[in-house]
Amino acid sequence: MEDVRSTFSRRDLLTVSGLAAGALATRRAAADVVVPASPVSVAKVVSYDLDLVAQFEQMFDQIGGIGHLVRGKTVAMKVNLAGASGRGRQVGLTAGQTSWVHPNVVGALTAVFAKQGARRIRILESTFRKKYGTPLEDTLLNDGWDVNGIKSAASIVEFEDTNGLGSAKQYSTLKVKAGQPFIFPAFSLNHSYEDCDFFVSVAKMKNHEELGVTLSMKNLFGITPELLYGLGPKPPGASQWVRERVFHYGQVQPPSGVPPELDPASNRYEGWRMPRLLTDICGARPIDLAILDGIEAIIGGEGSGMPGTRHGKPGLLVVGRNCVSTDAVAMATMGYNPRAGRHEAPFRLYKNPKDHPPEQLIPPGETHQYADNTALMGEAAGLGTADLSKIDLRGVPIKDAVYDYEAHWKGQAPV
Amino acid sequence: MLLSLCPVWAADSARWIPARWDGGPLELTRRAKDKALPADAREAIARWYEPATLSLLEETPINCLLLTFSIGAGAEAERQQHQLVKEYARLARERGIAVLGIVYPGADPEAVAAAAHEAQLDGLVLDGEFPAGYAGKLGTPALVIPITRDAASLRTSKAPLLAVEGVRPVARNLSDMGIRAGASAEPWIESNIWLVRSFRLGTEWRPVWVNQQPNPSSEGDYVRCVADAAIAGGRWMVAIDDALRAGLFRKDTGALATWRSIAAYLTFGEDHAEWRSFAPYGNLGIVLDAAGKNPDISDEYLNLVARRQVPYRLILRSELSAASLSSFQAVLAADLAPPTESERKILCDFAEKGGLVVAGPSWGDPPKDDPYAEVPLGKGRVAVYKEDPPNPESVAKDMLDLLEPEVMGLSVFNVSSAITYASTRDKSVLVQLLNYAGRPIDRVTVRFNGNFKTARLYTPENAPIDLSVRATGNGRTELLIPKLAAWGAVLLK
Numbered sequence: 001m002e003d004v005r006s007t008f009s010r011r012d013l014l015t016v017s018g019l020a021a022g023a024l025a026t027r028r029a030a031a032d033v034v035v036p037a038s039p040v041s042v043a044k045v046v047s048y049d050l051d052l053v054a055q056f057e058q059m060f061d062q063i064g065g066i067g068h069l070v071r072g073k074t075v076a077m078k079v080n081l082a083g084a085s086g087r088g089r090q091v092g093l094t095a096g097q098t099s100w101v102h103p104n105v106v107g108a109l110t111a112v113f114a115k116q117g118a119r120r121i122r123i124l125e126s127t128f129r130k131k132y133g134t135p136l137e138d139t140l141l142n143d144g145w146d147v148n149g150i151k152s153a154a155s156i157v158e159f160e161d162t163n164g165l166g167s168a169k170q171y172s173t174l175k176v177k178a179g180q181p182f183i184f185p186a187f188s189l190n191h192s193y194e195d196c197d198f199f200v201s202v203a204k205m206k207n208h209e210e211l212g213v214t215l216s217m218k219n220l221f222g223i224t225p226e227l228l229y230g231l232g233p234k235p236p237g238a239s240q241w242v243r244e245r246v247f248h249y250g251q252v253q254p255p256s257g258v259p260p261e262l263d264p265a266s267n268r269y270e271g272w273r274m275p276r277l278l279t280d281i282c283g284a285r286p287i288d289l290a291i292l293d294g295i296e297a298i299i300g301g302e303g304s305g306m307p308g309t310r311h312g313k314p315g316l317l318v319v320g321r322n323c324v325s326t327d328a329v330a331m332a333t334m335g336y337n338p339r340a341g342r343h344e345a346p347f348r349l350y351k352n353p354k355d356h357p358p359e360q361l362i363p364p365g366e367t368h369q370y371a372d373n374t375a376l377m378g379e380a381a382g383l384g385t386a387d388l389s390k391i392d393l394r395g396v397p398i399k400d401a402v403y404d405y406e407a408h409w410k411g412q413a414p415v
Numbered sequence: 416m417l418l419s420l421c422p423v424w425a426a427d428s429a430r431w432i433p434a435r436w437d438g439g440p441l442e443l444t445r446r447a448k449d450k451a452l453p454a455d456a457r458e459a460i461a462r463w464y465e466p467a468t469l470s471l472l473e474e475t476p477i478n479c480l481l482l483t484f485s486i487g488a489g490a491e492a493e494r495q496q497h498q499l500v501k502e503y504a505r506l507a508r509e510r511g512i513a514v515l516g517i518v519y520p521g522a523d524p525e526a527v528a529a530a531a532h533e534a535q536l537d538g539l540v541l542d543g544e545f546p547a548g549y550a551g552k553l554g555t556p557a558l559v560i561p562i563t564r565d566a567a568s569l570r571t572s573k574a575p576l577l578a579v580e581g582v583r584p585v586a587r588n589l590s591d592m593g594i595r596a597g598a599s600a601e602p603w604i605e606s607n608i609w610l611v612r613s614f615r616l617g618t619e620w621r622p623v624w625v626n627q628q629p630n631p632s633s634e635g636d637y638v639r640c641v642a643d644a645a646i647a648g649g650r651w652m653v654a655i656d657d658a659l660r661a662g663l664f665r666k667d668t669g670a671l672a673t674w675r676s677i678a679a680y681l682t683f684g685e686d687h688a689e690w691r692s693f694a695p696y697g698n699l700g701i702v703l704d705a706a707g708k709n710p711d712i713s714d715e716y717l718n719l720v721a722r723r724q725v726p727y728r729l730i731l732r733s734e735l736s737a738a739s740l741s742s743f744q745a746v747l748a749a750d751l752a753p754p755t756e757s758e759r760k761i762l763c764d765f766a767e768k769g770g771l772v773v774a775g776p777s778w779g780d781p782p783k784d785d786p787y788a789e790v791p792l793g794k795g796r797v798a799v800y801k802e803d804p805p806n807p808e809s810v811a812k813d814m815l816d817l818l819e820p821e822v823m824g825l826s827v828f829n830v831s832s833a834i835t836y837a838s839t840r841d842k843s844v845l846v847q848l849l850n851y852a853g854r855p856i857d858r859v860t861v862r863f864n865g866n867f868k869t870a871r872l873y874t875p876e877n878a879p880i881d882l883s884v885r886a887t888g889n890g891r892t893e894l895l896i897p898k899l900a901a902w903g904a905v906l907l908k
Contacts, residue, residue, distance in 0.1 A: 090588050090602065091586045091587060091588055091602045091832050091851070091852045091853075092586075092832060092852035092853050092854035093854075094829075094857075138826075138828065141828035141829060141860045142828045142829055142831075143829060144828075144829040144856070144857050144858035144859070145858075146858065234784060234785075236784060240786075304588060304589070304601075305589050
């Protein structure tokens with residue numbers, strides 16, 4: 001193991017930012033919460049064509065091994081496909097090179113879990129189709145995935161689109177177990193998120209228009225089933241997108257029978273709500289293993305449709321057992337301060353008035369807004385630590401791994 | 416009469432493979448305001464009608480040249496160009512090549528007709544906006560081919576050869592166009608495939624020429640232009656940019672390689688001329704009102720539904736009947752605004768028997784909030800849009816939700832930078848794909864209704880290869896195209 005904490009000299013602002021961020025977590029003082037710390041492994045990987053099976057085996061060894069956790073178990077991977085209603089493509093590039101996790105990453109993980117003795121491997125994502133029923137495999141074919149190849153990597157490999165009931169007859173209700181929830185006490189989800197022994201969040205390392213970054217915690221937003229949460233009526237003027245009106249903006253409450261918000265009168269600003277909501281989701285469906293794919297990625301947004309986005313080759317893989325710590329390390333490798341607060345990069349955001357309800361622009365008409373730091377909200381909830389000085393960093397030192405997302409994006413977005 | 420000395424085959428305009436061969440002093444005059452025209456290109460244009468340029472046509476299938484003929488310049492300048500063209504045309508004819516004169520607005524029709532007769536041209540091409548009746552003044556029975564900007568006006572034309580202004584075939588990122596879209600946004604593709612197929616209203620094929628000059632262009636742009644026009648049975652009026660022209664004139668190696676690629680794609684298209692006899696495939700019918708008030712919107716339905724890889728066939732509004740709908744499972748009738756009582760009856764009957772009708776708000780009871788509402792009708796349903804006229808982009812996208820894969824018939828995966836076109840003849844199905852990106856696409860999966868035993872992939876670059884076919888278990892056949900560089904055609908039998 002190589003201790004790389006002392007080499008992270010770029011983060012001189014940690015203290016100041018940490019104070020700023022600490023002010024956000026008003027409901028729980030950090031001192032009151034014992035946050036788990038566990039190793040996080042960083043690797044530089046220049047191509048998806050390299051031996052990713054060997055790479056992941058090495059990284060899993062670095063974080064203490066996973067064989068004892070997956071042997072004989074059902075492993076579920078929530079893969080980050082950004083909704084997958086289209087293909088999220090830039091001209092001449094696959095979505096795996098930009099906004100989706102790459103199929104070679106998923107294929108390699110499937111093979112490693114199988115080698116480590118997993119009994120069954122399930123690949124999950126919720127797609128944004130209006131009509132339910134398209135097999136997830138077909139969605140994956142749309143980006144050229146070798147679905148049959150992945151299926152052959154283990155004895156039992158299953159795919160399920162979790163945007164609705166899927167193969168179950170009812171939804172599973174999972175309560176927030178870690179401390180007190182911020183916004184939702186529980187979530188009704190596809191059965192797959194309950195019917196698994198070991199849950200893996202496989203996310204792309206990328207920016208996000210509303211949240212600054214998309215990492216393992218943000219990836220779990222996609223486990224909320226649109227077909228359930230969208231059952232209620234849409235009030236006039238509310239967003240046409242189910243998840244926006246229920247979660248981002250809180251314009252409507254979930255339908256009857258689905259756990260409602262704790263306080264419908266609480267702040268409706270998405271930059272405040274979403275980091276807390278994601279923390280709640282991660283508290284309800286804890287992540288057992290976080291995998292971050294930054295070998296290639298879209299820079300400047302979560303998808304190809306955001307102005308100023310561009311394709312980059314950060315050459316990064318980050319792996320850890322704790323989602324908060326893994327996301328914090330990933331932020332550092334992206335050139336960001338993992339303890340950054342509101343209005344600090346990447347949490348100073350531009351909100352185009354055409355794409356946002358006017359009440360989201362505070363004060364009225366102000367297009368430069370903030371998001372709270374999801375990792376710090378997770379830390380405040382006791383899910384893990386986002387403090388690099390407390391994280392056991394293994395593999396490639398961060399200073400040697402950094403790919404400065406902001407530098408590659410700067411000047412492209414109207415911020 | 417212009418055609419008097421032509422070889423018999425050259426008079427058969429259906430066989431003409433055209434190339435814009437602009438040149439001569441008059442072409443330079445026409446481009447006098449183009450200050451960016453490089454000196455080498457200027458020289459190449461000025462000397463383009465020297466006999467040596469005809470050698471470029473060797474080992475290409477091009478057999479019809481379009482020469483700069485009249486721009487309405489001064490009499491002496493026009494006369495000199497006519498003389499130049501006359502001599503060049505004579506040499507071209509000796510090689511069995513048909514020659515057409517390009518006429519621009521401002522040209523005197525009587526003078527043009529006389530000069531064309533003198534030069535023994537095979538016909539004239541009108542490029543630009545001309546006064547009504549202009550073509551008639553060019554004399555009869557001269558073959559006059561106007562390049563039409565307004566496709567809708569041309570669609571019901573009985574002319575044996577159509578020429579239409581096209582777009583430069585290209586795929587672009589929405590974010591690069593300053594358009595904000597969602598995380599799953601796909602590239603924006605400009606294509607002429609839908610345009611060419613939109614002229615295929617009857618069962619018989621007729622030549623459709625697509626005019627567009629990609630300037631500046633790469634080798635990939637050129638071959639895409641050829642394929643983009645040819646896939647639905649058209650022909651690109653080969654047009655080279657200034658850099659390529661200059662390179663060809665000085666016999667530059669790179670320019671000649673690009674020229675050979677263009678020739679290879681043209682040859683591929685002509686080697687498979689039998690594909691033009693395949694009829695468009697689709698279980699979705701799009702009703703087209705040839706005299707509608709919103710021809711641009713009507714065209715956008717055709718363009719954008721095709722871009723979503725949804726196969727369709729056209730039904731002229733004037734031919735809408737129960738019989739004409741009998742082979743369809745869904746009908747997009749947004750062009751009927753509003754439908755007449757008899758049209759409504761036909762469409763209602765269609766829905767009641769199990770079909771899907773997609774209509775605008777004039778159908779009645781449009782939703783107040785949602786973009787569209789589906790209303791059951793008998794065994795089928797009607798999807799009524801709120802917006803009038805329904806937004807073509809929304810309609811095209813919604814088709815993927817409204818139509819089951821089996822109704823679409825064709826499902827193609829991993830083609831966000833490509834467009835597909837399916838056609839059938841007897842028991843064969845031809846699925847053609849064109850990749851608009853500069854990089855090859857790996858792993859394109861194709862599913863088609865029906866059980867097929869063989870699939871063969873044809874591309875301009877390689878010899879045909881047999882693909883494995885697999886029955887999917889629900890009456891469909893699946894195959895995998897391992898790599899698609901640009902133009903690929905899969906013949907299923």
